[in-house]
Amino acid sequence: MHSLKLIYFKMRALAEAPQMLMKFADLNYEYLMSWDYFDDDWEMVKPTIPFQQLPILVVDDEHQIAQSTSIMRFLQRLAGMEPQDPVVAAKADAILESAQELFRPLNPTVNFAVGEDFESKKESMLPELSSRFADLERALLNGGEQFFMGENPIACDFTVYHHLDISRNLDPDFLGQFSRLSEFVRDIERIESVSDYLNSRPELIDVKVAPKLVINGKAHPTGINKT
Numbered sequence: 001m002h003s004l005k006l007i008y009f010k011m012r013a014l015a016e017a018p019q020m021l022m023k024f025a026d027l028n029y030e031y032l033m034s035w036d037y038f039d040d041d042w043e044m045v046k047p048t049i050p051f052q053q054l055p056i057l058v059v060d061d062e063h064q065i066a067q068s069t070s071i072m073r074f075l076q077r078l079a080g081m082e083p084q085d086p087v088v089a090a091k092a093d094a095i096l097e098s099a100q101e102l103f104r105p106l107n108p109t110v111n112f113a114v115g116e117d118f119e120s121k122k123e124s125m126l127p128e129l130s131s132r133f134a135d136l137e138r139a140l141l142n143g144g145e146q147f148f149m150g151e152n153p154i155a156c157d158f159t160v161y162h163h164l165d166i167s168r169n170l171d172p173d174f175l176g177q178f179s180r181l182s183e184f185v186r187d188i189e190r191i192e193s194v195s196d197y198l199n200s201r202p203e204l205i206d207v208k209v210a211p212k213l214v215i216n217g218k219a220h221p222t223g224i225n226k227t
């Protein structure tokens with residue numbers, strides 16, 4: 001078994017899907033803030049890691065895997081959840097990449113933007129969000145299964161879930177326009193190991209006012225620095 005350490009910041013963003021997958025697949029891991037793992041400020045750490053951004057997954061205290069979708073594919077392989085048919089695997093990848101493209105500007109806006117800036121970013125991203133959500137809804141309907149690639153969730157499902165979930169912090173009513181996606185979200189949330197994770201993760205509060213994560217009972221401003 002590999003030792004797994006997921007390194008990230010104080011944000012509800014790219015560390016969600018890998019943690020959901022690891023909980024679902026019962027893979028042991030540690031989640032560490034950048035400053036706790038590297039014992040240094042981000043500006044010192046940044047130039048020393050593969051693509052100068054987080055998350056990274058540190059495997060066996062030796063290998064640093066960068067890029068969220070690479071991390072998801074690696075974890076999926078470790079967990080034996082990877083589709084064996086190359087065509088199915090490629091279609092799953094297309095879902096994964098299409099969901100990952102929702103990251104920006106959705107996640108930074110929810111985690112950091114406030115006031116007028118939040119509202120204007122929200123208004124300008126809604127058409128693009130609407131189009132991509134419609135694509136994902138169609139993929140689910142055409143697949144005719146409970147999850148994107150069958151009766152069990154795999155990497156792409158957790159990545160899609162995260163971006164649908166965080167859209168509710170942008171606009172609580174938006175996801176509801178997509179009934180099949182809403183059903184998908186409920187199905188993911190019904191999985192016990194996943195709901196345990198969702199219910200115990202740091203709460204994201206004061207979105208669009210002064211966003212914070214409540215970690216061990218203390219509210220910390222979202223960000224890349226130790227507080």
Ligand SMILES: N[C@@H](CCC(=O)N[C@@H](CS)C(=O)NCC(=O)O)C(=O)O
Nearest residue numbers: 013014046052053054055067068069
């Ligand atoms: N393509 C990367 C994007 C990673 C990314 O944008 N990371 C941000 C945090 S969400 C980051 O490291 N920001 C600090 C910086 O760029 O200096 C992925 O999918 O993992």
